[in-house]
Amino acid sequence: xxxxxxxxRHLVRRRGQEARLRCSPMKGHSHVYWYRQLPEEGLKFxxxxxxxxxxxxxxxxxxxxxxxxxxxxxxxxxxxxxxxxDSAAYFCASSxxxxxxxxxxQYFGPGTRLTVL
Amino acid sequence: xxxxxxxxxSMFIQEGEDVSMNCTSSSIFNTWLWYKQDPGEGPVLLIALxxxxxxxxxxxxxxxxxxxxxxxxxxxxxxxxxxxxIYFCAGRTTGANSKLTFGxxxxxxxxx
Numbered sequence: 001x002x003x004x005x006x007x008x009r010h011l012v013r014r015r016g017q018e019a020r021l022r023c024s025p026m027k028g029h030s031h032v033y034w035y036r037q038l039p040e041e042g043l044k045f046x047x048x049x050x051x052x053x054x055x056x057x058x059x060x061x062x063x064x065x066x067x068x069x070x071x072x073x074x075x076x077x078x079x080x081x082x083x084x085x086d087s088a089a090y091f092c093a094s095s096x097x098x099x100x101x102x103x104x105x106q107y108f109g110p111g112t113r114l115t116v117l
Numbered sequence: 118x119x120x121x122x123x124x125x126x127s128m129f130i131q132e133g134e135d136v137s138m139n140c141t142s143s144s145i146f147n148t149w150l151w152y153k154q155d156p157g158e159g160p161v162l163l164i165a166l167x168x169x170x171x172x173x174x175x176x177x178x179x180x181x182x183x184x185x186x187x188x189x190x191x192x193x194x195x196x197x198x199x200x201x202x203i204y205f206c207a208g209r210t211t212g213a214n215s216k217l218t219f220g221x222x223x224x225x226x227x228x229x
Contacts, residue, residue: 035217
């Protein structure tokens with residue numbers, strides 16, 4: 001059973017370009033979470049999605065950032081008009097039970113390291 | 118917002134030694150988790166704790182969920198070189214939109 005997959009692993013963008021980060025959850029997992037990690041910091045929650053629905057986007061900046069988890073295909077985190085401050089590692093996690101279950105376990109992917117020049 | 122405090126930022130130990138890490142919060146969590154992150158990789162779950170006072174082991178790792186629900190510790194016994202990495206604590210409340218809150222992590226170095 002393959003783990004959570006993220007691609008690309010490294011992404012370089014110039015200021016003003018768009019960044020698209022993809023996440024394929026573990027097989028059978030219908031809950032996806034995105035986190036951002038700045039250097040020497042812990043992970044910060046961004047958004048929680050189920051298939052075709054955004055459940056909680058309270059951690060996501062209101063502008064330039066969007067996320068989707070379509071019925072078919074991977075979850076996408078999209079950052080428009082990137083700025084230097086967007087440089088970070090972006091992690092996706094998936095789970096089977098969802099955030100309302102106390103024993104829900106999130107499995108993390110290897111992350112995408114975004115560098116904005 | 119909720120914050121988890123982990124200190125010190127770095128720890129240096131000799132191979133074979135035991136090490137203990139603490140995590141404290143100003144607010145209550147219903148679940149405490151400990152993750153390890155290797156360079157260039159995502160966090161890997163080590164231990165999950167679901168009840169106040171719970172003590173759980175996973176091989177050489179032991180973790181406890183504090184009685185007040187505002188703290189947890191992780192103990193690694195007989196450390197080995199592959200224990201090197203960043204150890205994060207994370208807490209969750211309950212509810213439909215509960216989310217993981219992470220500490221800043223402790224970087225562990227093990228001298229052979």
